Amino acid sequence: MELMDAIRGRRSIRIFDGRPVDKGILEQVLDAATYAPSRMNTQPWHFHVASGDARMRVAEVMAMTTAYLEEYIDVLGPEGVEHAARFYADLGAAPVIIGVASTITEDWNEARDNAISVGAAVQNVLLASYDMGLSSCSISSPHWIRDRLGDVFDLKEGWEVVSLIVLGHGAEEPPERDRHTDVVTYLT
Numbered sequence: 034m035e036l037m038d039a040i041r042g043r044r045s046i047r048i049f050d051g052r053p054v055d056k057g058i059l060e061q062v063l064d065a066a067t068y069a070p071s072r073m074n075t076q077p078w079h080f081h082v083a084s085g086d087a088r089m090r091v092a093e094v095m096a097m098t099t100a101y102l103e104e105y106i107d108v109l110g111p112e113g114v115e116h117a118a119r120f121y122a123d124l125g126a127a128p129v130i131i132g133v134a135s136t137i138t139e140d141w142n143e144a145r146d147n148a149i150s151v152g153a154a155v156q157n158v159l160l161a162s163y164d165m166g167l168s169s170c171s172i173s174s175p176h177w178i179r180d181r182l183g184d185v186f187d188l189k190e191g192w193e194v195v196s197l198i199v200l201g202h203g204a205e206e207p208p209e210r211d212r213h214t215d216v217v218t219y220l221t
């Protein structure tokens with residue numbers, strides 16, 4: 034697949050058919066993550082891949098967030114909250130849940146650059162998955178369950194889960210979301 038086709042064709046998928054992901058393909062997808070650029074090549078990421086029983090344990094923790102979704106009623110509206118609650122109840126039956134961990138830092142510059150670096154790695158995972166016929170969705174790491182996620186992914190001291198990626202064989206084909214076009218200013 035051409036890179037531009039992957040960039041334009043990828044969608045966030047939130048419903049999966051439950052089929053497992055081939056381990057060799059998963060390894061290639063995660064290998065792609067490691068080629069992302071990072072601040073001074075610090076590579077401030079670690080990928081905790083949960084499948085099988087581990088995936089069930091992570092999904093149970095994530096399901097706890099449905100209790101807090103009402104906080105987003107103003108942004109999402111009642112339908113959006115209901116949709117989100119359905120997704121969070123079992124993460125769309127995704128067979129693989131990746132906890133993306135990064136190092137905790139009090140330094141503002143480092144934190145910002147870590148976030149950009151991790152974002153690049155996450156995008157590599159999303160694009161490589163799509164290229165290999167898989168579907169995925171990057172999801173926020175909810176602050177309400179920060180410690181529980183740390184426990185369920187068995188993180189080392191000094192690391193936190195900053196993002197999650199659900200991965201599998203998609204069972205929906207959502208339309209392309211609107212894109213802002215007025216986002217570039219050329220200086221001459």
Ligand SMILES: Cc1cc2nc3c(=O)[nH]c(=O)nc-3n(C[C@H](O)[C@H](O)[C@H](O)COP(=O)(O)O)c2cc1C
Binds near residue numbers: 045047120170171173
């Ligand atoms: C940092 C980040 C956090 C996100 N968090 C969530 C989330 O918590 N729940 C969710 O359903 N989608 C989440 N998404 C997916 C976005 O909703 C999605 O990327 C956006 O609506 C554009 O749709 P597309 O990915 O299909 O182009 C997140 C994406 C990013 C990059």
